[in-house]
Amino acid sequence: MTPHNDETALLADADRRALKYLDSLPRRPVFPAQQAIAGLKALDQPFREQGIAAKEVLRLLDDIASPATVSSNGSRYFGFVIGATLPAAAAAERLVLAWDQCASSFDNSPAIDRIERIAGHWVLDALGLPRNSAVGFGTSATACTLACLSAARRSLLARKDWDFDGDGLIGAPEIRVVVSASVHITVKKALRVLGFGMNRLVIAPVDEHGRIDPLQLPALDDMTILCLQAGEVNTGEFDPFGTLIPKAKAAGAWVHVDGAFGLWARASSSAELVEGVELADSWTTDGHKWLNTPYDGAMAICRDADALATAMNSDAAYATASKDAQKNLTLEFSRRARGIPIWAALASLGREGLRQMIDNHIRQASHLAECLRAAGYQVLNRVVLNQVLVRADTDQQTTAIRLAAQASGQVWFGPTVWQGRPAFRLSISSWRTTDADIKLLADLLIRLKQEITD
Template structure:
């Protein structure tokens, strides 16, 4: 009975929080941040009240959240959680399954296999591919690049599993000058020295220039982008992948948010040729609006993926397509379930509508910015809007003014060596009225800057 009461209390508190997200400050105020000191307690010697613990978590913690689950958080491409995704995850949490294989959880194994197939279908990637549902794009990239290196070494006649890297043939990596930090981090963890990465020059929009692509060979991993983090631009996949295939190199595509453009008819052309790659990563918590810890690493050669990631033991064997044999984790949650729930609920048209609506909103913001006195740095490709004020100081001050308003939130970045501002539209909750509030807030902040610095 006590367990049920505690869970009911938690559900009621969660529901109250969700009911307030449209009215809460998008970034917490200073008083709420100061209250976080209440968590600075000594470790208790004895048992305490679970009810009191939950109350502290809610009454102190909720007010200090960034309201990324609301309609006016434009800081990064991190969508709010769709109700069906949250509900599915809560039920899965109650199941408390170790979703490593069919023997550990028949239901998780089945649903995640369906989710994997649907993911390949909606992204129109090779249907024979292996799909590992991982915690993040970083972890999923780690999986894909591990498979890539192992396969390239195998083609060189090197037994990576037995001999490791010492004395192995060198595997080169070519990345964009603007490669995302998660790709660079995964490469660093795998032992690819950052100074040894080969940088591919980009054009003014941040796309790799095929004419200046460094030389590739059969011992090269080429990393491409679907959705550059600032401009949203896509590398020209068709000519780049053709060059890679001619050299027998491995192609990996970082598509954390941009790969979802493939599911939207109005934006699909941006991804032409991307299905020719060898591996891809994408995130659910971005444009699919699922909870965090719901990314996917996808490899065209599922057998190669299963061989690289195999974690069978004498007491725990499973089929090659089991999640524990495709990804990093042995003990894992069924993070593919919320992805399945959203795909089943929205369907192809619902996902396409979500993406195209956000892109239209980004276009609207971009069209309004020049008239409000801002410099638009490039036309939106997807849902990213990149802009700045007249000076570096004004750019930084504007972001702080907007943050203090509590009405909306977005962050700073750097473009062409200078500070800039970036608006990302990706929450299912965001409406045209929220875009109105964003533009009005920007106008007010701009006028405040002019008053202080005429």
């Protein structure tokens, strides 16, 4: 066979194995068995002097690693707000891999440059955010938050005539950062990487739902970054944007919204939950959560497009590009075409399909909560979104039920702590999840509660 034929046969084999894996999802344990995990040792071999055939590399991956994967691309995974990948997004990802483009600028790939621009416009349209905002397609909400907060810091310092690019931070006017008491760890990580000491963050008290209490909002000024949340990680609740953001804007503060999954409620019939969020200065959201695109796809969105473009600029003498090229909006210089699967997902869903998918998950979460309450579980949140926060009669029962559910292989969800006590969190965000899957989850939890309390 020629090298071309070898490559074609190898890729065809990969597609065959991938389709076989997808077909197996309904029959696979959601979390792999210990035997499969132990089998991964077979891959832990010394680095070879001579390589092995590519078809053998693929066989090893499939035969040994596939059984040890988590079925998060299936219908019964309820942990960490992980959506399965929509078929159009998965197919687009395969095609993008064949293109093998450096998606930094128009010169690297005219096709990707144009499609990612369209994807950015569609994201702003779907989320109802200012149409002239910059949209950078980055790796994660963490990386995109870092980009947005970098733009925020640089902009606030420029108001004080401080040249951040030239003089850095030594001797610079201090910027205060106000975060929610329930701030997500990825925001704290981005702040820490940027040099905002954790001990210097100003903490805004929250109410019983995990939302910032406007009456206890710390003082803000024109050297403050206020970080808000669209979708608190446990309760799914939203900070009261309509009250908080006008206060912040009146003080001259920069408002950033962490909307990793909750921002997509803007595209649903429950958009009133996120009313006022469009008044912020920057936002982050993920595609690989509620939009159901492949992992490694998130968005940094900035109202002041020039602020993000200037903060992230990476032009060099040998590689200049327009200020809004993706390499000038994100952390990465050489980058994958992360916006293409997002374009494909939005193209395949349309406005109505996107609304229906999110509405369906919100409905399923509400129904699940009703079933669990009727069975004697404590549902600790109001279930306004896709998160169901649950506790049994005692902390010991809560932990035992979670572990038993995980061990069953039928579903998977993880632990959390709410108001100082153990709980578990059920996240519904996969396009594959049917009402039958919700019934299976509810029936399993009801049965386990009966068995453990008897």
